[in-house]
Amino acid sequence: MALLSTTDFPLIIEKINDFSHGRIDLHTHTHCSDGSLSPQTLIDRAVNYQIDVIAITDHDTLAGIDIAQRYITEQNSPITLISGVEISAVWQNFEIHLVGHNFDKNNDQLLQLITNQQQAREQRAVTIGEKLAKCGFPDAYDDAKKSAGAGSITRAHFARVLFAQGHVSTMQKAFDQYLGKKGRTSQKAYVKPTWCSIEQAVNAIHVASGSVVMAHPIRYDLTAKWLRRLIVHFKESAGDGLEIVLPQMNPQQRQTMLNYCLEYDLHASTGSDFHQPNKWSDLGKNLILPDGVKPVWALWS
Numbered sequence: 230m231a232l233l234s235t236t237d238f239p240l241i242i243e244k245i246n247d248f249s250h251g252r253i254d255l256h257t258h259t260h261c262s263d264g265s266l267s268p269q270t271l272i273d274r275a276v277n278y279q280i281d282v283i284a285i286t287d288h289d290t291l292a293g294i295d296i297a298q299r300y301i302t303e304q305n306s307p308i309t310l311i312s313g314v315e316i317s318a319v320w321q322n323f324e325i326h327l328v329g330h331n332f333d334k335n336n337d338q339l340l341q342l343i344t345n346q347q348q349a350r351e352q353r354a355v356t357i358g359e360k361l362a363k364c365g366f367p368d369a370y371d372d373a374k375k376s377a378g379a380g381s382i383t384r385a386h387f388a389r390v391l392f393a394q395g396h397v398s399t400m401q402k403a404f405d406q407y408l409g410k411k412g413r414t415s416q417k418a419y420v421k422p423t424w425c426s427i428e429q430a431v432n433a434i435h436v437a438s439g440s441v442v443m444a445h446p447i448r449y450d451l452t453a454k455w456l457r458r459l460i461v462h463f464k465e466s467a468g469d470g471l472e473i474v475l476p477q478m479n480p481q482q483r484q485t486m487l488n489y490c491l492e493y494d495l496h497a498s499t500g501s502d503f504h505q506p507n508k509w510s511d512l513g514k515n516l517i518l519p520d521g522v523k524p525v526w527a528l529w530s
């Protein structure tokens with residue numbers, strides 16, 4: 230971990246830099262989008278795991294932040310919550326996720342972008358439902374909507390419905406057969422989204438005084454050449470950093486991501502992308518940043 234001089238930073242930064250490894254998680258989901266836990270249960274789990282600093286980064290919604298913060302205050306929980314969001318953007322026909330941190334969640338421009346993204350989500354969900362109905366699943370939209378409740382509706386909700394009703398044997402197959410897009414090939418119920426651009430997302434978070442990292446660069450279905458193009462575009466759009474540490478990365482992937490940060494002078498972030506308890510990863514596990522990178526929280530002075 231690259232430790233910063235704590236004297237220059239407010240208490241929260243001191244707290245993060247003071248941790249003896251593994252007690253930070255800057256990418257998590259709750260049932261306000263496609264996570265399975267409530268914000269309160271997520272906070273309890275994080276406290277159990279002795280996580281000092283957590284960001285809730287639900288898809289295109291800020292709804293979980295206040296709920297979690299109220300709970301932390303009520304319970305006097307020993308954890309610091311950072312405002313967070315994962316914004317979906319479109320670039321060159323690819324869906325790219327951007328994680329914003331430590332922003333003013335009452336900023337009008339950011340709230341407007343969130344409203345637009347919510348409308349795009351709702352419209353896309355309706356069209357996905359129509360396509361799935363044509364595939365023989367007439368109730369898919371209603372069931373997915375019910376499972377999303379008041380939260381942000383995602384393809385993961387549709388995938389769970391198809392899985393729960395036995396139409397596919399895994400969530401992955403729901404994406405492979407119906408909801409996903411691999412390279413330039415779309416599946417039967419894929420709907421081209423109308424997300425904002427990378428520039429718009431970065432700008433909205435910056436206007437709200439936050440920082441922006443590109444989420445999970447290793448997970449996009451891009452060749453090395455296209456990933457570089459994406460990183461160059463992100464950098465030109467004033468993006469601040471890359472999420473270079475996720476659970477289940479191999480050493481070579483870790484090294485490649487570290488190299489991109491150094492080569493393009495970008496900060497580094499780390500997070501589990503926790504959605505639900507499973508046996509492969511959990512909150513705050515294996516999330517130590519490598520030496521030599523500038524952590525994204527260095528921007529939060």
Ligand code: AMP
Nearest residue numbers: 263288317382383384385400401404504
């Ligand atoms: P959306 O933002 O509506 O496009 O939904 C994408 C969400 O679905 C992601 O955030 C993941 O949580 C989940 N997801 C995407 N691809 C897969 C996959 N292949 N298997 C399981 N879940 C996936």
Ligand code: MN
Nearest residue numbers: 258263385504
């Ligand atoms: Mn998700």
Ligand code: MN
Nearest residue numbers: 315326444445
């Ligand atoms: Mn994502």
Ligand code: MN
Nearest residue numbers: 256258315502
């Ligand atoms: Mn995520």
